Amino acid sequence: MSRIQSAFDKLKQNNRKALIPFITAGDPHPSLTVPLMHELVAAGADVIELGVPFSDPMADGPTIQRASERALKNGMSLRGVLEIVAEFRKQDVVTPVVLMGYGNPVEAMGWELFAQRCAEVGVDGALTVDFPPEESHEAFEHLQRHGVDPIFLLAPTTLEARVEQVAKLARGYVYYVSLKGVTGAGNLDLSAIEQKLPQLRKHIKLPIGVGFGIRDAETARAVAQLCDGVVVGSRIVQEIENSSEQDLLANVGKLVSGLREALDR
Amino acid sequence: MYNYPDSTGHFGQFGGIYMAETLIPAVEELRDQYLRFRDDADFKAEFAYELKHYVGRPSPIYHAKRLSDSLGGAQIYLKREDLNHTGAHKINNAIGQALLAKRMGKKRVIAETGAGMHGVATATVAARFGMECIVYMGAEDIQRQAPNVFRMKLLGATVVPVESGSRTLKDACNEAIRDWVTNVESTFYIFGTAAGPHPYPMMVRDFQCVIGDEAKVQMPAMIGRQPDAVIACVGGGSNAIGLFHPYIEVPDVAIIGVEAGGYGIASGHHAAPLTANSKVGVLHGNRVNLIQDDNGQIIETHSISAGLDYPGVGPEHCLLKEIGRAQYVAINDDEALAAFDALCRFEGIIPALESSHALAHAIKIAPAMSADKVLLVNLSGRGDKDMNTVARIKGITL
Numbered sequence: 001m002s003r004i005q006s007a008f009d010k011l012k013q014n015n016r017k018a019l020i021p022f023i024t025a026g027d028p029h030p031s032l033t034v035p036l037m038h039e040l041v042a043a044g045a046d047v048i049e050l051g052v053p054f055s056d057p058m059a060d061g062p063t064i065q066r067a068s069e070r071a072l073k074n075g076m077s078l079r080g081v082l083e084i085v086a087e088f089r090k091q092d093v094v095t096p097v098v099l100m101g102y103g104n105p106v107e108a109m110g111w112e113l114f115a116q117r118c119a120e121v122g123v124d125g126a127l128t129v130d131f132p133p134e135e136s137h138e139a140f141e142h143l144q145r146h147g148v149d150p151i152f153l154l155a156p157t158t159l160e161a162r163v164e165q166v167a168k169l170a171r172g173y174v175y176y177v178s179l180k181g182v183t184g185a186g187n188l189d190l191s192a193i194e195q196k197l198p199q200l201r202k203h204i205k206l207p208i209g210v211g212f213g214i215r216d217a218e219t220a221r222a223v224a225q226l227c228d229g230v231v232v233g234s235r236i237v238q239e240i241e242n243s244s245e246q247d248l249l250a251n252v253g254k255l256v257s258g259l260r261e262a263l264d265r
Numbered sequence: 266m267y268n269y270p271d272s273t274g275h276f277g278q279f280g281g282i283y284m285a286e287t288l289i290p291a292v293e294e295l296r297d298q299y300l301r302f303r304d305d306a307d308f309k310a311e312f313a314y315e316l317k318h319y320v321g322r323p324s325p326i327y328h329a330k331r332l333s334d335s336l337g338g339a340q341i342y343l344k345r346e347d348l349n350h351t352g353a354h355k356i357n358n359a360i361g362q363a364l365l366a367k368r369m370g371k372k373r374v375i376a377e378t379g380a381g382m383h384g385v386a387t388a389t390v391a392a393r394f395g396m397e398c399i400v401y402m403g404a405e406d407i408q409r410q411a412p413n414v415f416r417m418k419l420l421g422a423t424v425v426p427v428e429s430g431s432r433t434l435k436d437a438c439n440e441a442i443r444d445w446v447t448n449v450e451s452t453f454y455i456f457g458t459a460a461g462p463h464p465y466p467m468m469v470r471d472f473q474c475v476i477g478d479e480a481k482v483q484m485p486a487m488i489g490r491q492p493d494a495v496i497a498c499v500g501g502g503s504n505a506i507g508l509f510h511p512y513i514e515v516p517d518v519a520i521i522g523v524e525a526g527g528y529g530i531a532s533g534h535h536a537a538p539l540t541a542n543s544k545v546g547v548l549h550g551n552r553v554n555l556i557q558d559d560n561g562q563i564i565e566t567h568s569i570s571a572g573l574d575y576p577g578v579g580p581e582h583c584l585l586k587e588i589g590r591a592q593y594v595a596i597n598d599d600e601a602l603a604a605f606d607a608l609c610r611f612e613g614i615i616p617a618l619e620s621s622h623a624l625a626h627a628i629k630i631a632p633a634m635s636a637d638k639v640l641l642v643n644l645s646g647r648g649d650k651d652m653n654t655v656a657r658i659k660g661i662t663l
Contacts, residue, residue: 055562056435056548058442059285065429077560103283104546108561130283130547134273155287157449162289180287181447 003096003124004149004172007046008207008228017263018173018229019044019220020209021236021256022100024051024067025084026076028240028248034087035249036240041095043253044260047173047209049127049231052081052101059129061184063234066241078105078114086121098125098151098172106139115142125149125172133162133169140169153177156192160199167203175231176200176210178223184234188213194226217262224263232259267513269584274463277587280580282462283547288442291449292550296464298369303471308364315360316475319393320350322357323479326487326641332611332628339634341627342492343644344480346504347616351386353646354476354504359386359455361472363394366453373397373452377441379406379434379500380572380619381413382646383457388422390455398422401440405432406571413650431565434500434575438549458501459579462550466580473507480641481511488639494519497643498623499593500536500573502582504645510581513590522582523626525568526595534567536574539586539593553577554586569598569654570618572646596622596629602658604628605648617646618654 001009011018021040025033037048053071057064078101085097099118106114106128118126126148131139133152143150149172154163157180166174176196179188193210200208210223211231220230236252243251269276274296282292302308316322325348329341346354359376366374374396378384384400391398400417404426407414417424430436438461445454459469477495484491495512497505499522512518524537535541538554546555548563556564556576568574585591596604601618604625608616616624620643627640634640648655656663 055430056439058439058549059287059446061443062429069429072562077562079560102547104548104555104557104563105561107546108544108557108559129285130550132282132284132286132289135281135283153286155285155289157287157290159290177285177287180449182443185447 002147002149002172003094004047007096008173011046017224018046018207018209019260019263020047020049020211020229020231021045022049022051022231022233023236023240024053024064024071025081026053026071026074027067027237028070028245030074030076030080030084032248033084036252037088038091039249039253040256041092043256045095045256046229047096047098049098049100049233050081050085052078052099052105054102054105057102059182061182061234063184063238063241067237078109082117082121082123085123089122093122096124097122098127099123100127101129103128103131111139111142115146115148118148119146123148125151127151127153127175129153133165136169151175154200156180156196163200163203170204170206173207173209173229174204176208176227177212178210179213181212183212185213186215188219190222193223197226217258220259221262221265230263269581270463270467276466276580276584278545279553279583280463280466280551282550283552284462284550285446287446288449291445292462299365299464299468302365302368308368311364312361316357320356320360321348322475323483324348326480326483329612332607333631335611336628336631338631338636339638339640340636341631342639342641344476344508344641346476346643346645347614347620347647351389352649353382353386353617354473354507355383355386355457356389357475357507358457358469358472358503359383359390362453362455363390363396366396366455367394369453371451371453373448374455375399375401375441375444375452376455376457377401377434377437378457379437379574380570380617381406381410381417381650382572384422384424385413385416385420387455388417388420391422392420399444400424401427401437401444403427403433403437406434409571409654410650411653434571435563457503459503459506459581460501460549460551460553460577466551469503470506470510470581473503474510476504476507476643477509477511480508484641491515491518492639492641494521495641496521496523496623496627498523498573498619498645499578499582500525500575500619502579504643506579506581508643509585509591520585520591521626522591522593523623524593524595525570525573525622526597527567529597530595535595536566536568536576537595538576538578539582540595548577551580553580553583569601570622572617572619573622594626596625600625605655615648616644617648618651620645
């Protein structure tokens, strides 16, 4: 059984919701990413989404754009991200890690090598924001062969026929984008999520995580009641941006613990 | 028979729809609506009317005789897109997309712009059809193209400076896409070049094909035959594909696309992905040759011309290169400037720096050709917007 599946199975048995924090690899510095990942787990993360920085992050708001720029300035690359996961796995063989980013760095490496390296270092899933199912045949084939889950996005604008199509291809979990906008936007609408989810559930048998625009513990808790897990990205990246190197782990740990408590309350 | 793109928007291995999920339904709706109206008699009639009475088409072809004589070789003819309303070919596409936006009930239009010509064209049609208009423009380009920024504002558009990344055209594209994903239901994205996700490369090409369709009729009327070569500058490549596409299946007409060589291909500071054989990758919704590093990060490009300063290129140009139907070459900044000066002095025409690249290549190859050969150059825009750039390079303060 994959790490992602066992993580969600265990949560379900305990009647808990998944907390899925996102950070950008290499932000604020490559040497701090592994300690940050361990801190996320200690504070209650169930799955880690690790951002692969890209020069042109079209789906991201200003906070994650800046994180990407800092990471690239620090020399971070897809190869570097894979090394980070290998390092993380030396101490943690349980927590699922999903790489999230844009397709071109993977294209440059080649999907076959990428999938193989993911399996070697212990990456459990991959989400490429700008590769919809229609353009993911090659990616899907290689990821499947190496047992890496292709994670797909669904959006408020997604029509039912596409939900069906995604349901056939998706593995691990499905990431529902809770608003029309970029990451970190502030216009999340709970009732719209509530309305959309039954339509998704009709076709999607995998766990559904919801993200984009979840900025505080109360929102996280409210959203989590509608789905299987919440993804929190920009708010954590903002905490990283605003912390000094000394306070970084403590501040991020405190923020994530707060989200965990709210989900478990 | 040449028939691209296929039904999924691919030009061979190039093109496609590489967008975040939120925008997929929007591009699919756009595709369906475009396919519906493309052959609609009312739509075609309105488009033709606007091109004739508002843009001033057909644009003439002009024999640049003094310039040709000075070179002592092939004859250079110019397709005068610079004489269009707003001063460039961009208006052809902006009108087409605005008419589609109107039929789709969208009251808000957005655009990206590099040199500002597409921004001006979009602001113009937004005023013409009573739509709200937001134009995203790199902060660096706003510096380079101040007169066009003022024109857009006069036309009622909001110009949003983009400070991220290299602060040029690609970053303006990123920001426009972010706007679209946020306001997808109310907003029509008037994309300026024959690139991006399907249906844009096809749709923009179709609207720009009026250039080549006219030329195919005008050249025989002027010289009794088609030209030996058609030449156009290629950034994203909309003016070029508009001239080239009607000539793809015309035998014996060479097709030459001219990219921006910047400081030279070898310097690494250029915007010529086809000439430099850049690796194929994915950016802004399509698979194309892309200037990138070994890690798949997009590299900052350089060109004296803001309209060509882009790391990618339209997917149909990638295909035309791959199948050998078109050749692609690069012209450096200094060669483009020399061509700019030559056209001013020999013909009394001030060309855009973008178009100066196409002209420079004609000037380069004409002397070795016989005087009965004919090169048709797309003079895609006029150079008024480039006064500041050229003055600065010449060390003159305006």
